[in-house]
Amino acid sequence: MATTKISVPVVDLSNFPSEMKKLTAASTELGCFRVVNHGIPVALQAEMKAAVRFLFEMSAESKLRNTDIITGSGYVPPSPKNPSYEAFGLYDAASSSDVRDFCSRLEVSPFYREIISSYASKLHDLIVDLATKVAASLGLVDYSFQDWSCQLRMNKYNFSKETVGSTGAQIHTDNDFITVLQEDESVGGLEIMHFGGDFVAVDPVPDTFLVNLGDVAKVWSNGRLHNVKHRVQCKEALPRISVAFFILAPKDDRMEPQQEFVDCEHPPLYRTFSYLEYRKLRLSSGARAGEALALLAADQITGKSLVPDSSF
Template structure:
């Protein structure tokens, strides 16, 4: 029930985003959603350490149900500084930092991308004033690229950037 509700929410958000820029809302049909429960068993010896290094998520959208009792989620602002936050929408680059000796739990739902279709800017959004910034690629190829050369903070996009 929970996973289906989260998947439906991700699809609805994708549809609303598509509609807001005048695109067909069926763009996100068939995209998968993966759920992961994260448990960090922080001890007095781990306070101050990084539990999950800084990274960007590789999917289209991440919905995070964060622990309400134990802090630790951080995002990186435009200056590059890590900022400790309560759950806050719109953050991209983030990490989990051990702030106290306690168990911390979060549930992350990743709305990934089409299984086999190309990820690309819809033709309706591309013209001479707004050219494609990236070549079409499959989500699976993008994930493999990120993993093959150990990229975590969005650097893989440079390898799919359009040079036209």
């Protein structure tokens, strides 16, 4: 259990390039930071939370209509490992047709459909801007994330008196490049692994987004970016809602260290691999806290299941 709290670095998006040094340190050391002046209206954030609560009030049968597009992208019901947690997934959230299909399957009203669509569009713009800034903070200027695949995930933790003190989401790293999280302003519980390996609590801050780096970022940067481990603990008997937006990987499904980060002093740490196969590997093996990256190390024997085919 965490015994301390921290305030993660706060990056002001209206103050670039002055904030670049702070962004570099946060991305390479802690793997986590907050953003302010992000341009997402407070009213839209509140409306999105209302839309998410509406979705979770649906029947179990209705929820299951949110099926996978790629592995692990649809509805996640409570499980023995995470009995308090459930989630909806919207892939690819940058596509208006995919948003429309998601809403149609769940028979979402036009009112909530418009909110979800507007939120997804604005969050996509924000996350592309953030990923571009993170790349620039490492010296890779003008790299484009515009066409990377993305996902919107709506989370609910059904915390009760019986679950206080338990884990709502197990220790994990995200399997993406970057995550932008709208937290529950009323209910905390998020903990990140701090320097030295201890978990520390990160309390929500109104009108900010929490940003963290995932496994793909570590591979893409040849180990420079830090994929932060985190978890959710039940601290009080209240339901907790959060909304996460992910940039996952290039749409050609090919992941490898960028050549700009590889030289004679920094050989490639990872071999080229298929992102979708890596996603399946994490889910099937249960190795969700970054351990699966060891199987992609450049000095490991290449296995067929994680090698891109000749179409790339």
